[in-house]
Amino acid sequence: xxxxxxxxxxxxxxxxxxxxxxxLYDIFASEKYLKYFQPIAIVLFLVHIVLNCVPRETFQVSGxxxxxxxxxxxxxxxxxIGTLIVFxxxxxxxxxxxxxxxxxxxxxxTLSTLLGMYFMISAGNFLVFYLGLETASVPMAALVAFDKYxxxxxxxxxxxxxLAVFASSIxxxxxxxxxxxxxxxxxxxxxxxxxxxxxxxxAFVFFAVGLFFKxxxxxxxxxxxxxxxxxxxxxxxxxxxxxxxxxxxxxxxLLVKVFASLITEWQPILWxxxxxxxTIANLFAIRQKNLKRFxxxxxxxxxxxxLLAIISGSAIGMSSLVYYVxxxxxxxxxxxxxxxxxxERTGKINxxxxxxxxxxxxxxxxxxxxxxxxxxxxxxxxxxxxxxxxFSAAASQGFYVLVFIALLNTIISLYYYxxxxxxxxxxxxDHPIExxxxxxxxxxxxxxxxxxxxxxxxxxxxYDQIHLISFGM
Amino acid sequence: MGDILTNFFTGTVPIEAYLGLSLIMFxxxxxxxxxxxxxxxxxxxxxxxxxxxxxxxxxxxRYLYPGQLEGFYFSLFTIAxxxxxxxxxxxxxxxxxxxxxxxxxxxxxxxxx
Numbered sequence: 001x002x003x004x005x006x007x008x009x010x011x012x013x014x015x016x017x018x019x020x021x022x023x024l025y026d027i028f029a030s031e032k033y034l035k036y037f038q039p040i041a042i043v044l045f046l047v048h049i050v051l052n053c054v055p056r057e058t059f060q061v062s063g064x065x066x067x068x069x070x071x072x073x074x075x076x077x078x079x080x081i082g083t084l085i086v087f088x089x090x091x092x093x094x095x096x097x098x099x100x101x102x103x104x105x106x107x108x109x110t111l112s113t114l115l116g117m118y119f120m121i122s123a124g125n126f127l128v129f130y131l132g133l134e135t136a137s138v139p140m141a142a143l144v145a146f147d148k149y150x151x152x153x154x155x156x157x158x159x160x161x162x163l164a165v166f167a168s169s170i171x172x173x174x175x176x177x178x179x180x181x182x183x184x185x186x187x188x189x190x191x192x193x194x195x196x197x198x199x200x201x202x203a204f205v206f207f208a209v210g211l212f213f214k215x216x217x218x219x220x221x222x223x224x225x226x227x228x229x230x231x232x233x234x235x236x237x238x239x240x241x242x243x244x245x246x247x248x249x250x251x252x253x254l255l256v257k258v259f260a261s262l263i264t265e266w267q268p269i270l271w272x273x274x275x276x277x278x279t280i281a282n283l284f285a286i287r288q289k290n291l292k293r294f295x296x297x298x299x300x301x302x303x304x305x306x307l308l309a310i311i312s313g314s315a316i317g318m319s320s321l322v323y324y325v326x327x328x329x330x331x332x333x334x335x336x337x338x339x340x341x342x343x344e345r346t347g348k349i350n351x352x353x354x355x356x357x358x359x360x361x362x363x364x365x366x367x368x369x370x371x372x373x374x375x376x377x378x379x380x381x382x383x384x385x386x387x388x389x390x391f392s393a394a395a396s397q398g399f400y401v402l403v404f405i406a407l408l409n410t411i412i413s414l415y416y417y418x419x420x421x422x423x424x425x426x427x428x429x430d431h432p433i434e435x436x437x438x439x440x441x442x443x444x445x446x447x448x449x450x451x452x453x454x455x456x457x458x459x460x461x462x463y464d465q466i467h468l469i470s471f472g473m
Numbered sequence: 474m475g476d477i478l479t480n481f482f483t484g485t486v487p488i489e490a491y492l493g494l495s496l497i498m499f500x501x502x503x504x505x506x507x508x509x510x511x512x513x514x515x516x517x518x519x520x521x522x523x524x525x526x527x528x529x530x531x532x533x534x535r536y537l538y539p540g541q542l543e544g545f546y547f548s549l550f551t552i553a554x555x556x557x558x559x560x561x562x563x564x565x566x567x568x569x570x571x572x573x574x575x576x577x578x579x580x581x582x583x584x585x586x
Contacts, residue, residue, distance in 0.1 A: 127547055134554045138561050145565045151572045155581045157565045162515055165558050166506055169522035172551060173499055176529035176544075183538045185547070226584045 005061050008068070011052045011076050012118050018044050019111045026104030038091055041107050042441075045087065049080045055469060060124065064186050067124035070469045075249050075322055076118060082242050082329040083114055085448060089337045090234035091441035093344060106146065109139040110238060117246035121253075126175050126185040129250070133171070133210065137164045140243060144231040156230025163213065163223045171210025177203035190258045201265055208269070211254075214247040215303050218276040225284075228296035233343055236292060237336030240299045245325040248303065252310045252321055263313060270311045271402055277304030278409045286416045289350050291339050294416070295332070298375060301413060302328055305387060308394040308406060316396060319470040320389035323463050327374065327386040327456060334371035334449035338364050341438045348433060351420060355429035361436055365424045367446045374453045376417040377410055385457040491532040499525035512566050512576045516559065523555045 007013070022041050029037070055070035087107075094103040116135025123129035141164060145157025179185055181200050182193035194200050209220065216224040228236045255266055278301045285297035306328075309321035341364065343349050358365040374383030387410070395403050438446070456462060498521050505518030527548040534544025566576055573580050 127543075127550060130547075131550065131554070134558070138554075138557055141561055141565065145568060148568060149572075151569075152583055154565060154569045154572055155583055158512060158562075158569055158581065161558070161562045161565055162506075162512070162519065165516075165519045165562065166522070169502070169519055169526060172523060172526040173529065175547075176526045176533065179530060179544055179547070180533035180537060183533075183541075185543055229584050 005059075008059050009061060009066065009122075010056075011073075011122075012115060014048050014051055015111060015115050015118065018048050019108060019115070022107050022111075023104065026107075037103065038087075038094065038441075042084065042087055042091075045080070045084055049077060049084065052080070053077045064188050065125040065128050066119075066122055067187070068122055071318070071322065071466075072122050074466060074469065075121060075246070075325065078322070078326045078329060079114065079117060079242050079246055082245070082333060083110065083238070085329075085333045085337075085445045086110070086234055086238045086242070088441040088445035089237070089333070089340055092439045093232065093234055093340070102146070106143070109143045109146075112139045113137075113143070113238075113243070117242070120250050121246060123250075124187050126178070126187075129254075130168075130172065130175065133168060133214075136243065136246070137168065137214070140164075140239065143235050144227055144239070146235060147232055150230075152230040153232065154230075156227045159223050159230075160227045167210045167213035167220065171207050174203045174206025174209070177206065187254075187258050191260055194259060194261050196262055196265070201262065204259055204262055204265065205269075208251075208266075211247055211251045212273065215244055215251065215306075216300050217273045217303055217307070218280050218300065219273075221277070221281070221300050224300055225293045225296045228299075229290060229292045233292065233336060233340035236295075237333055237340070240295065240336070241329050241332050244299065244303060245329060248306045248310065248321060248325065252318060255310065256313050256318075260313075267311055267313075270307050271399070274304045274307035274311065274402060275405055277301060277307065278406055282409050282412045282416070285413070289352070291349055291351060291354075291420075294351070294420075295335060295339070298413070298417075299332060301409065302332075302375065304409075305390055305406060308399070308402065309390045311399060311402070312393040312397040314393065314397065315470050316389075316467075317393040319463065319467040320386070320393040322466050322470065324386040324390050326462075327382040327453075330449045330452040330456070331371045331374035331383055334367050334446065334453065335375070337442060337445055337449065338368045338371070341436060341442055342433060345436050346433055351423055353433065354420065354423045355427040356432035357424040360432045360434060363446075364436065364438070367450055368424060369421050370450055370453050372417040372421055376414045378414075380454075380457070382453050382456040385463075389463070488532060488536040491528060491536075495525040495528040495532070498522075498528070510577050510579060512569070512578060513563075515578070516562050516566070520555060520559065523551060527551050 021044060025040065026037060053073065055073040056068070058069055060067050090106065093099060094106055113136045116132045119128055119132030120136060123132055141157055141161035144160045145154050147153040177199060181197060181203065182190060184190060184193065213220040228240065231239065259266060281297045281300035281304065285294055285301065288294040288297060306321060306324055309317045309324060339349070370381065374381040377383045377387040391403050391406065502518045502522035502525065505521065506515055509515050509518060530544040530548045530551070534541065538544070570576050
């Protein structure tokens with residue numbers, strides 16, 4: 001048998017290489033060399049990103065079980081960049097005495113979820129897709145419960161794993177019904193066989209639940225706030241950005257590729273989910289006091305906006321989705337980075353603790369302000385452009401009412417994003433948070449995020465490139 | 474009743490019987506997941522749901538598409554994955570037991586708003 005086609009899976013093999021090198025280094029290196037563990041991990045991962053950022057020709061492995069498309073290089077690179085930023089921000093947390101022994105585990109678990117997402121993205125068969133989905137969610141539960149002695153983390157981990165398994169078993173039941181009604185699991189063969197029989201519609205709804213859960217759209221969002229609050233902040237940011245970004249991409253490719261003939265069924269479903277996600281998450285975000293819960297609801301509503309790109313089902317929708325994910329990675333990671341730095345030094349996580357932050361920590365407040373402006377979609381920043389493209393993708397398919405509701409919700413969201421900015425810049429406080437000196441790695445991540453938030457909107461080649469390549473989806 | 478037993482031993486059980494079994498198992502799992510208060514029982518309910526899907530795969534493959542092996546392989550992989558999920562879930566539940574001395578979900582209420 002010829003195994004050479006497997007070697008074409010560059011991304012997966014190089015990530016696996018990084019994982020194994022780090023695992024062996026963590027186990028066998030002596031104490032003297034172990035203090036270089038994190039810089040080496042970051043450099044290795046950077047090499048991995050650079051090696052795999054150039055799109056290649058379309059190819060298939062193992063008879064179509066794994067299918068590579070050029071757009072996969074982009075989405076994987078964006079997820080890689082986000083993961084790298086999470087690593088930079090987690091540097092300080094992992095260097096503490098209590099966590100130093102566990103940092104190998106942190107990197108290994110994070111990278112294995114990333115490997116699962118790779119397989120999920122490039123899957124050409126429901127088996128590979130399901131394996132990827134589980135590889136992405138089981139180590140994630142271990143990450144959420146990473147802090148063993150923290151009750152909240154254990155509680156969040158239990159909620160996450162039980163609900164994730166529940167959702168994925170519903171999804172699996174859906175896949176079994178798809179198999180029963182068509183007799184194949186290959187994405188390339190399925191579109192011809194899915195004709196819209198009632199059984200197939202039921203199977204699709206069952207199947208989609210698993211992905212909706214991962215994206216945390218509104219009827220399936222109840223885990224999000226608790227898990228986000230309980231997990232360690234760097235892990236929360238990974239969960240909310242990378243895991244969600246890969247899941248929306250996969251949802252789009254599956255809907256357009258496999259379930260294309262059910263478009264009259266899934267468009268109304270997505271319509272309702274988008275309206276519910278955006279509206280309900282916005283209303284709940286207003287009454288949150290805890291910043292991590294606040295960002296949980298904010299990210300649910302962002303997922304609702306991404307649905308606007310998915311619902312269009314066109315190549316424009318695909319490019320606007322990938323672009324939205326890119327911008328969302330930088331904006332959300334900047335916000336989570338600031339929160340994690342402040343939480344680690346002072347333990348303060350509530351919005352009223354941020355009163356007068358500008359007097360003591362002007363730089364952190366500035367980064368936070370930029371990221372919130374970008375999340376809210378204020379014009380000069382990248383978030384505006386990504387929202388604009390998403391709205392125009394939905395409008396181009398005639399979803400004017402949906403775009404109008406989303407626009408109204410942008411105004412509501414502006415209110416609660418500005419509440420934090422008001423707390424930081426205008427509110428006076430007798431006991432503001434003391435001046436914080438963040439470490440070198442966190443500052444690099446802030447610089448990258450700030451630059452990206454300001455620049456991505458203006459550097460049009462980025463969107464053009466994505467757009468060019470997404471027609472080959 | 475006698476017919477079903479004869480069918481069972483002569484190997485001609487209708488596919489509907491198997492599908493009915495898997496459907497009942499699946500919704501027993503859903504019901505258990507929603508009503509049970511003990512985390513281990515919740516985990517068992519979820520396992521019921523996963524196994525119901527496995528039965529579906531095997532039965533569809535055997536009865537509808539006898540020429541191929543996709544369904545059987547899928548069930549094999551699913552069994553392995555279910556074991557991984559159970560291992561991680563039980564590890565987390567043990568950790569909760571160490572912290573709270575209980576595995577009832579009613580005690581998991583530290584983050585209520």
